[in-house]
Amino acid sequence: MFVFKFEKLLKIKAKLLDEKRLQIARFDAKIKEKESEKRRLVSENNQRRERIFEILTSERPDSKMIMFLNENVEKTDVAIKVVDFEIEMLKKEKEKLIKESAELLKEKKKLERLKEKKLEEFKEEISKKEMRFLDEIASVKTASKLING
Numbered sequence: 001m002f003v004f005k006f007e008k009l010l011k012i013k014a015k016l017l018d019e020k021r022l023q024i025a026r027f028d029a030k031i032k033e034k035e036s037e038k039r040r041l042v043s044e045n046n047q048r049r050e051r052i053f054e055i056l057t058s059e060r061p062d063s064k065m066i067m068f069l070n071e072n073v074e075k076t077d078v079a080i081k082v083v084d085f086e087i088e089m090l091k092k093e094k095e096k097l098i099k100e101s102a103e104l105l106k107e108k109k110k111l112e113r114l115k116e117k118k119l120e121e122f123k124e125e126i127s128k129k130e131m132r133f134l135d136e137i138a139s140v141k142t143a144s145k146l147i148n149g
Contacts, residue, residue: 002122004115013108020101027094031087038083045076 004010048069055061055069 002119004118006111006114010108010111010115013104013111017101017104017108020097020104024094024097024101027090027097031090031094034083034087034090038080038087041076041080041083045073045080048073048076 052066052069052073055066
């Protein structure tokens with residue numbers, strides 16, 4: 001019976017690879033969430049800017065409302081920069097995980113090729129043993145015929 005001595009290691013590599021893939025998927029979800037948040041913030045800021053323009057072009061501009069909206073625009077611009085930074089950090093971490101996954105995949109493939117090679121060697125050895133056994137049976141039959149004449 002064939003037993004690959006690195007089978008446990010192969011299973012560990014496969015499990016680690018699956019875990020890395022799950023982590024990558026989680027990072028993708030977080031990135032999409034942050035990108036959605038950024039779009040929402042940009043949209044809110046655009047609406048505030050439009051409102052500021054409307055107030056400025058009105059007959060009686062309300063300076064307090066303009067200052068209030070402008071402060072909100074500035075705060076939201078800062079929040080957008082923070083979200084951009086978070087997105088970049090998530091993307092860098094995702095790239096790191098992708099590289100680690102690629103390395104794990106290479107190691108797993110090497111182990112799988114080694115397993116295939118060892119299985120072929122095992123099959124060849126079994127085949128040789130069977131041939132020797134059959135040769136011995138043939139030799140015994142031939143010797144038996146010669147003796148019994």
